[in-house]
Amino acid sequence: MPRASALDAFVRIAGGVTRRFPRKGARVLDSVLYPLLGNPLLAGYFRRHNRKNLAKIEKFDNLLVISDIHIGDAILFQTAVSALRDFFPQARIDYLVKTSVKALLEGNPDITDLWPVFTGGQFPNPKDNLTVQAMAAEYDAVFNFSPFFPSALFPEPKKVFHFTSQAPLFVLNEAHPGVPNHITYQAHRFVYDLLSPVFPIRRARPFEGPSVFLPPEAVAEARRFLEGKAGSRKGPVVFLNPDTASPYTRVPVRYLTRLLTGLVGMRLEPGAGQDKPVRGETPLVLLGEGHTDKGIGEKLMFSLPVIARERVKLVPAGFSLEAYAALVDRSDVFISGDTGPLHLAAAWKKDRAGKHPFRNKTAVISLFGATPPRFSGYDSRPGFLESGQGAESRSFQSQSACRNLTCMHKMGKECDAVGCFQGLDVEAILSQIHGVLMEKKAVSHTS
Numbered sequence: 001m002p003r004a005s006a007l008d009a010f011v012r013i014a015g016g017v018t019r020r021f022p023r024k025g026a027r028v029l030d031s032v033l034y035p036l037l038g039n040p041l042l043a044g045y046f047r048r049h050n051r052k053n054l055a056k057i058e059k060f061d062n063l064l065v066i067s068d069i070h071i072g073d074a075i076l077f078q079t080a081v082s083a084l085r086d087f088f089p090q091a092r093i094d095y096l097v098k099t100s101v102k103a104l105l106e107g108n109p110d111i112t113d114l115w116p117v118f119t120g121g122q123f124p125n126p127k128d129n130l131t132v133q134a135m136a137a138e139y140d141a142v143f144n145f146s147p148f149f150p151s152a153l154f155p156e157p158k159k160v161f162h163f164t165s166q167a168p169l170f171v172l173n174e175a176h177p178g179v180p181n182h183i184t185y186q187a188h189r190f191v192y193d194l195l196s197p198v199f200p201i202r203r204a205r206p207f208e209g210p211s212v213f214l215p216p217e218a219v220a221e222a223r224r225f226l227e228g229k230a231g232s233r234k235g236p237v238v239f240l241n242p243d244t245a246s247p248y249t250r251v252p253v254r255y256l257t258r259l260l261t262g263l264v265g266m267r268l269e270p271g272a273g274q275d276k277p278v279r280g281e282t283p284l285v286l287l288g289e290g291h292t293d294k295g296i297g298e299k300l301m302f303s304l305p306v307i308a309r310e311r312v313k314l315v316p317a318g319f320s321l322e323a324y325a326a327l328v329d330r331s332d333v334f335i336s337g338d339t340g341p342l343h344l345a346a347a348w349k350k351d352r353a354g355k356h357p358f359r360n361k362t363a364v365i366s367l368f369g370a371t372p373p374r375f376s377g378y379d380s381r382p383g384f385l386e387s388g389q390g391a392e393s394r395s396f397q398s399q400s401a402c403r404n405l406t407c408m409h410k411m412g413k414e415c416d417a418v419g420c421f422q423g424l425d426v427e428a429i430l431s432q433i434h435g436v437l438m439e440k441k442a443v444s445h446t447s
Contacts, residue, residue: 007147008412015415018402022419026404033405038171046165050194053158057141060199062092064139066132068146069118070245071321072340074101075347076184077145078108078210080163083191084143085110086203096135103322104344107213107352122245122411124148136160145187166190171405174372181374182385184210184343209388211348218322219356225315225323226330236283236437238263239315239331239362242300243290244339247417248370248410250293251337255424257303259335260285262430264304264311268437282311283437286331288341289317325349329358332440333433335365338376342366346378346387363391363436365429369420370407373397391440394432399423 017025065081067074074097084093094113097105102116115135120128124146132149136142142160151157166186173181180186188207226237240260244250251259268281290296294317301312315327325344328334334345342364349358364387366377373379377395378387387393398421407413407420 007409011406011409011412012414014404014406015413018404018419019415022402026402029404029406034171034175037405038168038175040168040172043168043172046168047193050161050165051197053161054194054198057159059140060088060091062094062139063088064094064096064136064142066096066136066142066144066146066149067098067118069098069120069124069128069148070122070340071098071101071104072343073145073183074098075104075210075212075340075343077187078105078110079184079188079207080143080145080191081108082110082208083188084195086201086205087191087195087199089202094139096132100321103215103320104212104325107350108211129153143191161194163187163190170375170408174374174405177374177383180383180385181372182378183376185385209346209348209385210343211350211388212322212325212344213350213352214322214326214356214358215352216356218320218326219351221320221323222326222330225319225327235281236268236332236440237286237330238283238333238433238437239286239288239328239335239345241288241334241336241339241341241345242296243288243293244337245292246339246370246410248407248413248420249338249368250417251367251369251424252418252421253296253300255421255426256296256300258426259429260287260300260312261304261308262426263433264308266430266434266437268434268441281441283332285312286315286327287312288315291317326358328362329360331362333363333365333436335367335429335433337367337369338371342378343376346389346393348388360388361390361440362387363433364389364393365433366393366395367424367429368395368397369400369417370403370410370413372408375408392436396425396429396432 014029063084067077081093081095092112094115095111096115096117098118099116105114117131118128133153137155144160145163147164154160170181173179242256263283263285266283287297287301289298297314301309328345329349336342345362346364349360364378368377373395374384378385378393379395380386380392400420400422402419
């Protein structure tokens with residue numbers, strides 16, 4: 001596969017083409033790239049290359065899985081660790097992740113040792129590179145899920161299996177939506193497709209998806225926050241995360257304002273908002289303050305009339321990730337663009353001590369601009385991956401004249417992010433949320 005620097009250069013060129021010729025440029029790029037990159041011959045070449053290197057490895061006692069350096073990726077790529085454990089139940093399987101994600105993954109029984117070592121931001125820094133280089137030399141085989149650690153970085157490149165070799169299959173799946181093309185599902189399939197022709201499956205089980213493991217302190221912190229903010233108020237809770245790490249996945253303020261206005265004005269009775277008077281139960285809306293786009297939560301809240309602000313509670317940016325996850329579990333609906341908190345919300349919530357029964361019934365609503373929903377969104381419809389929650393999930397993608405295959409690599413884009421969200425059906429989103437809350441309300445009244 002091309003190195004990230006060459007890929008970035010190509011994505012920048014593609015962005016220049018679509019900036020000048022949005023609709024026609026996107027069509028031309030897709031007409032060329034889909035058959036070129038999604039070529040079964042190319043997929044077969046990488047499969048044979050990986051299996052050839054696999055045959056040279058003498059033992060699989062000590063294995064290393066390298067996550068990409070972002071929080072959401074560390075959550076998602078746990079499925080690769082689980083897949084390896086299905087083949088090698090007695091092996092040492094270690095997992096390299098970003099330092100800030102440690103508290104979410106401690107307690108995963110499939111991980112022998114969790115190494116929270118990455119300290120870089122959007123890209124690895126020199127220290128991250130040296131750490132990967134040094135640690136990889138100590139293992140029998142390495143499974144690398146970061147595109148930013150190329151083969152040349154590793155002392156023994158032939159014992160390293162790169163997830164980027166799966167890229168042709170991603171492109172093929174996007175053109176032919178027969179199976180889930182989600183990154184966490186395909187990470188699991190990557191391991192299975194590589195190992196199953198050679199090794200027996202020692203632990204047969206269905207694909208479960210990623211989990212996060214929360215301590216009792218996080219549950220208590222979330223409970224105190226919610227009870228303190230809600231007081232004696234009863235009713236459904238909707239959690240809106242307005243921020244994402246990339247401008248190409250961040251929902252514009254104009255849509256977020258309409259969405260928030262619709263949420264605080266939502267009445268949970270059949271037909272409310274049509275010909276009936278405004279009455280009935282209203283949801284409490286939890287609103288993230290924002291990390292990358294600092295202060296976005298407060299900005300949105302103050303766009304509301306004063307009386308409506310009473311139905312909105314800001315979740316501070318300093319909230320711990322573990323408590324954030326526990327707060328999501330207390331919510332009936334979670335809404336977000338394509339970013340780490342989305343994957344945190346969709347993951348199974350498990351008690352690290354094995355005592356607290358999490359609900360795992362949060363409906364996950366994901367909103368998409370540049371990135372394709374089947375790649376990183378959650379949806380209960382065929383061809384998508386459902387969230388790890390006992391509730392319907394749904395993805396909504398905005399209209400975009402310039403969207404094309406290169407948009408999957410949002411880290412390399414430099415074009416105007418305005419083109420990613422040229423239209424988002426806010427009314428359809430609100431209707432979906434209303435339906436979910438009404439269904440939950442009906443179930444609670446009959447149980």
